[in-house]
Amino acid sequence: MTQNMPGKGSSGERVHWSEQSTLRVAGVPIQATFAEAFDMKMTRIIVTAADREWCDHAAAAMTGFGTSVIACGIETAVEQELSPEETPDGRPGVAILAFAVSGKELEKQIPRRAGQCILTCPTTALYAGLPGDRKVYPNRVPLGKALRYFGDGYQISKQIPHTRPDGTQETIRYWRVPVMDGEFVCQHDVGRTEAIGGGNFILLGRSMQSVTLACRAAIDAIKKLPGVITPFPGGVTRSGSKVGSKYAALFASTNEAFCPNLRTLTETQLSTDTKAVLEVVLDGVDFSSISNAIHGGITAACESVGTDGLVGITAGNYGGKLGRHHFHLEQIMAERS
Amino acid sequence: MMKTITLTRNQTCEEPIDVSSLRLDQLLPLSETEIAKVRLPSCRNVELGELFQVESRSSESAVPRLNLRGDCRGVHHLGHQHREGAIHVAGDIGNYCGDCMTGGTITVDGNAGDHLGGPTGTRSIGMNGGLLTVQGSVGDFAGHRMRRGEIRIAGNAGDSLAAWQVAGTVIVGGTVGRHLAYAMRRGTVVLGTPVQLTANRFTAAVEMKTPFQHLFFHRSDLANSLPDSNLADSTNTWLVSRGDRAVNGIGEIWQRG
Numbered sequence: 001m002t003q004n005m006p007g008k009g010s011s012g013e014r015v016h017w018s019e020q021s022t023l024r025v026a027g028v029p030i031q032a033t034f035a036e037a038f039d040m041k042m043t044r045i046i047v048t049a050a051d052r053e054w055c056d057h058a059a060a061a062m063t064g065f066g067t068s069v070i071a072c073g074i075e076t077a078v079e080q081e082l083s084p085e086e087t088p089d090g091r092p093g094v095a096i097l098a099f100a101v102s103g104k105e106l107e108k109q110i111p112r113r114a115g116q117c118i119l120t121c122p123t124t125a126l127y128a129g130l131p132g133d134r135k136v137y138p139n140r141v142p143l144g145k146a147l148r149y150f151g152d153g154y155q156i157s158k159q160i161p162h163t164r165p166d167g168t169q170e171t172i173r174y175w176r177v178p179v180m181d182g183e184f185v186c187q188h189d190v191g192r193t194e195a196i197g198g199g200n201f202i203l204l205g206r207s208m209q210s211v212t213l214a215c216r217a218a219i220d221a222i223k224k225l226p227g228v229i230t231p232f233p234g235g236v237t238r239s240g241s242k243v244g245s246k247y248a249a250l251f252a253s254t255n256e257a258f259c260p261n262l263r264t265l266t267e268t269q270l271s272t273d274t275k276a277v278l279e280v281v282l283d284g285v286d287f288s289s290i291s292n293a294i295h296g297g298i299t300a301a302c303e304s305v306g307t308d309g310l311v312g313i314t315a316g317n318y319g320g321k322l323g324r325h326h327f328h329l330e331q332i333m334a335e336r337s
Numbered sequence: 338m339m340k341t342i343t344l345t346r347n348q349t350c351e352e353p354i355d356v357s358s359l360r361l362d363q364l365l366p367l368s369e370t371e372i373a374k375v376r377l378p379s380c381r382n383v384e385l386g387e388l389f390q391v392e393s394r395s396s397e398s399a400v401p402r403l404n405l406r407g408d409c410r411g412v413h414h415l416g417h418q419h420r421e422g423a424i425h426v427a428g429d430i431g432n433y434c435g436d437c438m439t440g441g442t443i444t445v446d447g448n449a450g451d452h453l454g455g456p457t458g459t460r461s462i463g464m465n466g467g468l469l470t471v472q473g474s475v476g477d478f479a480g481h482r483m484r485r486g487e488i489r490i491a492g493n494a495g496d497s498l499a500a501w502q503v504a505g506t507v508i509v510g511g512t513v514g515r516h517l518a519y520a521m522r523r524g525t526v527v528l529g530t531p532v533q534l535t536a537n538r539f540t541a542a543v544e545m546k547t548p549f550q551h552l553f554f555h556r557s558d559l560a561n562s563l564p565d566s567n568l569a570d571s572t573n574t575w576l577v578s579r580g581d582r583a584v585n586g587i588g589e590i591w592q593r594g
Contacts, residue, residue: 048548088551088552089548089549089551089552090548090551090555091548091551125548154587156523156525156589157504158525158549158553159485159486160487160552160553161467161468161486161487161558162558171466174552176547181546182545182546182547183546183547183548183549185547185548185549185552
């Protein structure tokens with residue numbers, strides 16, 4: 001990733017950008033750089049169950065091994081918990097967002113995961129989280145369309161007419177697949193749409209403990225926001241990567257410029273008082289949702305530990321050459337303050 | 338803005354009318370005068386204006402509408418192959434209402450005759466989509482050979498309800514006649530009033546366990562269609578029987594436990 005390189009002070013020693021930064025949140029310097037993000041395909045599904053515990057088990061399985069498209073196929077996580085009043089069948093639920101680099105990959109991964117993680121979990125049901133038929137979302141990701149065959153001929157298709165608020169009729173097709181606890185109810189398919197993946201910000205910590213606290217505060221703030229997920233474990237990754245590797249088989253490898261242990265060996269981006277670095281990676285339904293999450297996350301992180309815990313906050317980019325969505329930190333923090 | 342066409346039956350005209358050639362989507366481009374001149378070839382080739390007062394206007398409705406007013410008990414085959422828009426009958430309607438319809442909605446405020454949503458002529462498929470609602474009672478063979486869509490009957494249904502049903506859903510708030518779901522293969526019949534099913538044709542009832550009940554019953558428009566049935570009461574226990582086993586059918590009959 002390309003970052004602003006450390007400048008030189010009057011005495012000739014290298015000066016880290018954090019000492020010269022004019023933008024600060026709770027005293028923590030924010031680098032005037034940008035996060036670079038990419039076009040992705042996205043869908044949203046709703047999982048419900050008889051109680052919150054089964055629902056959470058299903059969601060954990062469905063979103064497991066969904067951290068990065070580098071090897072997982074999709075990036076996926078729970079967007080928000082839904083109360084019974086917010087779900088189609090009046091039971092506790094979660095909304096899950098899933099992102100992939102291509103529609104084809106999304107169409108492959110979602111039914112595969114749903115079949116092994118939702119269908120298998122007691123009492124669950126699966127619905128489309130993007131309301132709208134083919135007229136609204138022409139591209140569709142199969143749900144019950146693929147999973148119905150588990151019913152071995154005993155499955156039942158039901159098309160239920162609903163009256164929209166404008167008075168027009170919409171027909172939604174459900175599949176009812178007999179299973180050992182009753183029926184697995186599953187909507188036929190769900191739309192997919194364009195979205196953005198790879199928004200990020202990087203927290204430079206004075207200790208592992210302080211950067212952990214800052215990240216947890218950031219993730220807690222982002223969790224409340226709609227339309228965005230942080231797919232890595234706990235919403236955070238320690239293995240921020242650069243493009244390419246000395247090994248031909250790998251197309252991503254460790255970002256040595258942010259590794260504290262290599263500070264004296266490589267061209268580093270870290271000041272001497274930076275002891276640990278963590279990155280928050282964001283996928284969102286649109287530019288605005290990611291911008292809001294970056295703002296909310298950075299604000300919460302800085303306010304939680306201040307300058308005692310953080311040396312500064314920066315973002316990862318590739319010089320603007322690879323992704324067309326650029327999230328300029330100073331602009332986002334200024335506009336939303 | 339959508340067009341709303343209103344046909345009011347001339348009180349002096351009592352002869353039965355076959356309106357199977359009347360299609361809402363084909364009437365929409367026509368002016369009021371042109372609609373009045375539309376001929377009904379299956380009914381001694383009379384013009385529509387001789388049988389109905391015709392009114393056509395633009396309205397705020399989201400879908401095109403055809404309204405029927407007056408005594409329409411002798412109007413048969415209304416909504417034949419109806420596929421788009423809303424048809425509303427202010428009173429009773431004759432036989433074969435909604436026969437072979439594939440989409441849209443038909444709402445009858447009063448009673449309907451025989452063969453509601455059934456097939457006509459040599460066709461082997463009856464209603465094949467859309468929503469057909471009758472606030473009153475219906476005659477025999479409602480939902481005959483139904484393949485898709487939903488029929489809601491707030492009152493009672495006659496004999497042979499959902500006979501030879503292939504798929505789709507029929508909901509009846511009141512009582513049903515003999516030969517219920519005869520030779521039904523798939524599909525669903527929901528009964529507000531319990532019946533004794535023939536043991537050799539339908540399985541013993543088992544309690545339904547499915548979140549689909551909530552999806553099905555908690556629709557605001559369903560409560561409006563069947564206001565007195567209490568079908569959507571969340572305390573209801575539903576029992577389901579499968580059949581008609583005489584034809585290896587696996588259709589469903591839901592009854593309140």
